[in-house]
Amino acid sequence: MAEFRMPSLGSDMQEGTLLEWRVKPGDRVRRRDIIAVVDTDKAAIEIEVFEEGIVEEILVQPGEKVPVGTVLAIIRTEGEAGVVTAKGAKAAAEAALPAGGVIETMEEMAGRATPEKRIPPGEAPAAAAAPAAPPTAGRIKVSPYARRLAAERSIDLSVLKGTGPAGAIRAADVESAAGIAPAGPPVEAPPAPLEEKPPIAPREKAPPPPVSPTAEKPAVKDYQAAMRRAIAAAMARSNREIPHYYLQTRIDMSRTLRWLESENQKRSIKDRILPVVPLIKAVAMALTEVPELNGYWIDDRHQPQEAIHIGFAIALRQGGLITPAILNADLKSVDELMEALRDLVTRARSGGLRSSELTDATVTITSLGDLGVETVYGVIYPPQVALVGFGKTMEQPWAENGMLAVRPVLTATLAADHRATDGHRGAQFLDAMNRYLQEPSKL
Amino acid sequence: MTNGVETLRKVTYREAVREAIREAMQKDTRVFLMGEDVGHYGGCFAVSKGLLEEFGPERIRDTPLSESGFVGAGIGAALGGMRPIVEIMTVNFSLLAADQIINNAAVYLHMSGGLFNVPLVIRSATGGGRQVGAQHSRSLEGWFAHIPGIKVLSPATVEDARGMLWTALEDPDPVLIFENSGLYNMEGMLPAGAGAVDIDRARVRREGKDITLISYSASLFKSLDAAEILSREGIEAEVIDLRSLRPLDEKTFLDSVAKTHRALVVDEGWRTGSLAAEISARIMEGAFYELDAPVERLCSAEVPMPYAKHLEEAALPQVDKIVDLARKMVKADG
Amino acid sequence: MNEEQIQQVVFKILKGIAPESEPSSLAPDENLRRALDIDSFDALNFFIRIHEQLGVNIPEADYGELNTLSEIVRYLASRVNVVDSTSPR
Structure with a gap:
């Protein structure tokens, strides 16, 4: 049996609301199928499954908010002893359901999962108040050392996502949780006298959400406040933990823009390339030359990554931002990058991002040029080690070979983690990027 | 090592053992060497070459092909006040002397109510990897480490090859020294004044913080090579040389596990009922x-050692297997 | 297609891009990018939809002169009927 758990879609996510199931018990699922939609505090995200098998049981119903790591569904993996046909699994699941074939209440669910101690209806809230024991018999696998560390630091193991074999929680998982939420109460919204109850009510007080198969998606909630808090947690951690250094350079964009203009003349509107695309490609290519900037700082260790997944900061109209990843950006052509970017921006704004797109970024680009900003001094998104910022390309006096000219000039900045790299490498990166932008046809 | 480069000299493991024997013969007239082909032939592995000429046939004694006989004679000589060094050509032939070692040497002190110590040293080559077939490639030192009443040593470095013998001879009880035959040609640096070393402590041969590799003898160098490769990937492995297989210096490896939280035992013996199993159990009990991860073991494949070179290499623990396993243990989602 | 009809199409497209806004309340000479917080992606999508729905292919060089509602409607009106007088869909 495989457990399909509430994923962590970013170092700042602690819980998520299940919005919708795309599968039902008995359905066959394949690796990378999207089987559920989860609302983080930032957006509605489509969640992929990483097992092959048959959905055995669904444990969390739409509308429920559960901690990261909670088992959402059980998947019977292929080749497991006693594999049943899809039909059989469905029949079995139906047999387990109360008359009518639907789960009406939390009590029924709790009662079904633990028949030996059925919870009286009056105590349902108490049952719901124990997220440490998701309604499954599966026990949490924790290494002895991790268990000891968690006890010392008062960390609730049930909210952790294990990265060890078979999802076992290891010391590193406890330590990274300790980094995000040091001992004490979870991060709360800053006290604001006029603010009403925070949208994330403390768990122990949360009443069981109304659950029925016909229930609407959860009531529209205050995205902005929740997203603000999520951003606050990540950015506060960044500023607290990451010793940033900043480098800045001015880049003559005339060659790139000329090339882009001639390229776009050949294209119909929908195939046109936005100026930010060659910038993304130049970043990706420069990272292949300076790979130290592409990766993470985790467990007091620099962990450069081979694949270059560029997180692109996308501002949302309702406020806040989200940084989905353009996967393997260095391997994509300019056209493929444009396509990927358009697709990401569209889905980010309509809420259709995949979980892997939200968690895989190895570096981030933020471009504020649309608004006329000249220079961006970025805040690194942990655990990444670098962020590249672009301002607006604007005409400026430019001296070259003893001549003064007017050129379109872009100010590019690099914010980098001084634990992972030093200014010299950062400078090499900006220099490489500039070089690529002077030979745009090679991008 | 602290005396500076000029006082170091390069010697082979074989030369280091020979020097140790020579020094013991010179220092103590009760010491003598006996075994198959140790005299005129100079030893099956050429360890005792030249010693017959130097010390004469009374003290460098060739024996008949009878392990049971000459090990028994060694026990008798030790009981009679001598300090014999008995060479059993390889551990494979020690089985012929198992009764003498286990039923006599190991228990005399006990059976005599504490009256008779047996100050006997047995040297024997061990290990596989030289294409000499299944009956000549065993690593049975772990078996002897099972027996109370004897000490079992496993020198890996030239310094230990040079220094363990004298300390073993000074021990009032039987000591078995297993020399991996693949190490005899290995060169190492020895301080000019190298001499006796302790025989009861393990050593940390490389410091690290992410995983502990516990090994001995030839596997030590495979583990060190693996640690070097792992280090390039950002994994810092601590490498422990057990040196003494009985008694086990468990404090050294338990302290290391307390630091790294992961342990991989590399042992050329077979896995089932092995020394690696014992170490794994001690870690379970003591740490x-x-x-942060289950203790893992990398042992020889449980087959009679194949003769074919590629199959023999596949059967023995190798650097790439150590690296793979260590990486899996340290990295997420292993 | 008259200017009124073109304006309705433009409103609909803008509404799709900036759902929280009310394009019909815009002043004719207000800067759209600023008023509706439209970035380069939104702008590109806007031009793509214009092309899809009105059949007008606006060259990149003309983007600069299309900043307000009145500019856009006037620009489109001068081209839409020429390009395609049958069903634009």
């Missing part, structure tokens, strides 16, 4: 709450 359970320090473990």
Whole structure:
């Protein structure tokens, strides 16, 4: 049996609301199928499954908010002893359901999962108040050392996502949780006298959400406040933990823009390339030359990554931002990058991002040029080690070979983690990027 | 090592053992060497070459092909006040002397109510990897480490090859020294004044913080090579040389596990009922709450050692297997 | 297609891009990018939809002169009927 758990879609996510199931018990699922939609505090995200098998049981119903790591569904993996046909699994699941074939209440669910101690209806809230024991018999696998560390630091193991074999929680998982939420109460919204109850009510007080198969998606909630808090947690951690250094350079964009203009003349509107695309490609290519900037700082260790997944900061109209990843950006052509970017921006704004797109970024680009900003001094998104910022390309006096000219000039900045790299490498990166932008046809 | 480069000299493991024997013969007239082909032939592995000429046939004694006989004679000589060094050509032939070692040497002190110590040293080559077939490639030192009443040593470095013998001879009880035959040609640096070393402590041969590789003898160098490769990937492995297989210096490896939280035992013996199993159990008993991953073992494949070179290499623990396993243990989602 | 009809199409497209806004309340000479917080992606999508729905292919060089509602409607009106007088869909 495989457990399909509430994923962590970013170092700042602690819980998520299940919005919708795309599968039902008995359905066959394949690796990378999207089987559920989860609302983080930032957006509605489509969640992929990483097992092959048959959905055995669904444990969390739409509308429920559960901690990261909670088992959402059980998947019977292929080749497991006693594999049943899809039909059989469905029949079995139906047999387990109360008359009518639907789960009406939390009590029924709790009662079904633990028949030996059925919870009286009056105590349902108490049952719901124990997220440490998701309604499954599966026990949490924790290494002895991790268990000891968690006890010392008062960390609730049930909210952790294990990265060890078979999802076992290891010391590193406890330590990274300790980094995000040091001992004490979870991060709360800053006290604001006029603010009403925070949208994330403390768990122990949360009443069981109304659950029925016909229930609407959860009531529209205050995205902005929740997203603000999520951003606050990540950015506060960044500023607290990451010793940033900043480098800045001015880049003559005339060659790139000329090339882009001639390229776009050949294209119909929908195939046109936005100026930010060659910038993304130049970043990706420069990272292949300076790979130290592409990766993470985790467990007091620099962990450069081979694949270059560029997180692109996308501002949302309702406020806040989200940084989905353009996967393997260095391997994509300019056209493929444009396509990927358009697709990401569209889905980010309509809420259709995949979980892997939200968690895989190895570096981030933020471009504020649309608004006329000249220079961006970025805040690194942990655990990444670098962020590249672009301002607006604007005409400026430019001296070259003893001549003064007017050129379109872009100010590019690099914010980098001084634990992972030093200014010299950062400078090499900006220099490489500039070089690529002077030979745009090679991008 | 602290005396500076000029006082170091390069010697082979074989030369280091020979020097140790020579020094013992010179220092103590009760010491003598006996075994198959140790005299005129100079030793099956050429360890005792030249010693017959130097010390004469009374003290460098060739024996008949009878392990049971000459090990028994060694026990008798030790009981009679001598300090014999008995060479059993390889551990494979020690089985012929198992009764003498286990039923006599190991228990005399006990059976005599504490009256008779047996100050006997047995040297023997061990290990596989030289294409000499299944009956000549065993690593049975772990078996002897099972027996109370004897000490079992496993020198890996030239310094230990040079220094363990004298300390073993000074021990009032039987000591078995297993020399991996693949190490005899290995060169190492020895301080000019190298001499006796302790025989009861393990050593940390490389410091690290992410995983502990526990090994001995030839596997030590495979583990060190693996640690070097792992280090390039950002994994810092601590490498422990057990040196003494009985008694086990468990404090050294338990302390290391308390630091790294992961342990991989590399042992050329077979896995089932092995020394590696013993070490794994000790870690479970003594450092359970320090473990962040299950203890793993890398042992020889449980087959009679194949003769074919590629099959023999596949059967023995190798550097790439150590690296793979260590990486899996340290990295997420292993 | 008259200017009124073109304006309705433009409103609909803008509404799709900036759902929280009310394009019909815009002043004719207000800067759209600023008023509706439209970035380069939104702008590109806007031009793509214009092309899809009105059949007008606006060259990149003309983007600069299309900043307000009145500019856009006037620009489109001068081209839409020429390009396609049958069903634009």
